[in-house]
Amino acid sequence: CDAVPVLQIASLLKDHERIQSVQSSAPSDDDSDIKKIKKVQSFLRGWLCRRKWKTIIQDYIRSPHADSMRKRNQVVFSMLEAEAEYVQQLHILVNNFLRPLRMAASSKKPPITHDDVSSIFLNSETIMFLHQIFYQGLKARISSWPTLVLADLFDILLPMLNIYQEFVRNHQYSLQILAHCKQNRDFDKLLKHYEAKPDCEERTLETFLTYPMFQIPRYILTLHELLAHTPHEHVERNSLDYAKSKLEELSRIMHDEVSETENIRKNLAIERMIIEGCEILLDTSQTFVRQGSLIQVPMSEKGKITRGRLGSLSLRKEGERQCFLFSKHLIICTRGSGGKLHLTKVGMGGRAWRLAGAGAAAPHPAGAGFTILLLTPIPALQNGVISLIDCTLIEEQESTDEDAKASGQDIDHLDFKIVVEPKDTSSFTVILVASSRQEKAAWTSDISQCVDNIRCNGLMMNAFEENSKVTVPQMIK
Missing domain, CATH: 1.20.900.10 (Dbl homology (DH) domain)
Structure with a gap:
């Protein structure tokens, strides 16, 4: 009687093993569908992740x-x-x-x-x-x-x-x-x-x-x-x-x-x-102030301005000068080829004479108390370097109605005169014409300021030397 249940249990175990082996060897259709669904879900999750990262990167690039x-x-x-x-x-x-x-x-x-x-x-x-x-x-x-x-x-x-x-x-x-x-x-x-x-x-x-x-x-x-x-x-x-x-x-x-x-x-x-060179520019105390183009007006033999020709293009071309103003000098140049400059000639219209120097007086060979004075001509023209300490600026020129009519232009307010009185030569005058009233005002103002500075410094230095026993250092001079 006890053997019967044991045989039943053994048969049930065999049937269960057979069922499991059949299930493992032959998967159902439901399992294959689930795998497909999982694969689709994995693909979508990857696509969503990549799209999210792409959005993050694009947002940062634009940030x-x-x-x-x-x-x-x-x-x-x-x-x-x-x-x-x-x-x-x-x-x-x-x-x-x-x-x-x-x-x-x-x-x-x-x-x-x-x-x-x-x-x-x-x-x-x-x-x-x-x-x-x-x-x-x-x-x-x-x-x-x-x-x-x-x-x-x-x-x-x-x-x-x-x-x-x-x-x-x-x-x-x-x-x-x-x-x-x-x-x-x-x-x-x-x-x-x-x-x-x-x-x-x-x-x-x-x-x-x-x-x-x-x-x-x-x-x-x-x-x-x-x-x-x-x-x-x-x-x-x-x-x-x-x-x-x-x-x-x-x-x-x-x-x-x-x-x-x-x-x-x-x-x-x-x-x-400057082709000829300019030694005063090698002086380190020279301070550059301004530069620009001005027209130099020639003087007649009687010392008057030749205004009648100022309206002509030929005079403007011939008289055009490149001017450089420094703290101590005014340099007037003409333009050459290749961007080079030449020092122009400025000076008197006439001719003057001066003593040849110390000991210029010599006794006449015939005696009788005659004395010969040896004179040498002063150059009528000087190079275009003008020392401002010798200059006097005259802004307003005197002109007649005839001069104004002859010029053909209203130049009465564009020109200014610089009277130069060197110690070793005779005085001469330079007439310059600006292109506008503003330019004339700028030039005359700067020139006047430079001249005033030189003379003021000279007066202060003289007063210092007269009132002090201490020698002025060379670097201050």
Whole structure:
């Protein structure tokens, strides 16, 4: 009786195993549909995820932060190009001028001394080495783009700022030494040979010596742009801000030096334009005031203005002058070919005589108390350099109705007269005509101011010398 339930249980187990094996070997249609549904769901989930990420990326690309980062990267790329150009300029300064002049100073007949070479170039070679290192660091940072870390590069540059301070302090003196050396014909010829090299691209040595003066302001502008596109929470914000403040501090120190050096460079550029040369422009105390075109009116033999011809185009063309006003002199030039200038001839219409000098009186051979005075003619024409200390400005000219009718134009308010009374020659008059009343007012105002400054300084210096037993230092004179 007990054996029957056991047999039943065993048969039930066998049937269950057979059913499971059949189910595993032959899947139902419902299971295959579920798998298809799962596959479709997986595809849709992937598509939705990709679309969401695409939307997030597109929103970021259009965001202000992404636009700021693009501009920041553009500033860095522009900075790399500008640094490469600056390093090339320093390379030309050192290799085309400094090193050749050092060799020339060691020759048997040196056109320049080693001391003058050092005074002109000072530490420009060290500045070149510094910026070569800085440029290589910039290139390394660009190679790791889009991660750009620049603060540490400026940390390298900041301790070297004393090099630029020395260069700025010496810059005015270097241009003075260069102007002095250019009076040597051998040096001037050698310098023009160096400047004619293709690398210089018709730029002068003064131009290359001035490039370092503008590099610090260029860095300040670059840092301003970087900070404008750098978020306040950026890791480099504080470091870049500190570098900008240090560079601005140096720029304030440089500012006072730049105005004087720019004036010297301007004077040297004008001196190079004048074919005959102009020694007074090599005087570093000459301050450039203004320049422009004026018409010089000729004087008749009776000393009157030849207004009758002023309306003619031929007179305007012949009388056109390029004028340069400086703090102590007025230079009048005519235009030549190739942009060059010639010193014009200004002076009296007649002829005068003067004593030949001390001891000019000689006894007559026949005796009888006769004395011969040796006279020499005063040149009726002088070059176009007029000393303002000898000048008197007359703004309003006297004209008759006949003169006004003959001129054909209303020039009564456009011309002004400069009466020159040199100590060693007879006086003469220069008549100049401006193109407008505003231009005339500008010229006459500046000339009057320069004349007043010269005379006022002369009176103060005389009073100081008369009332003080202490010798006036030469640098004050």
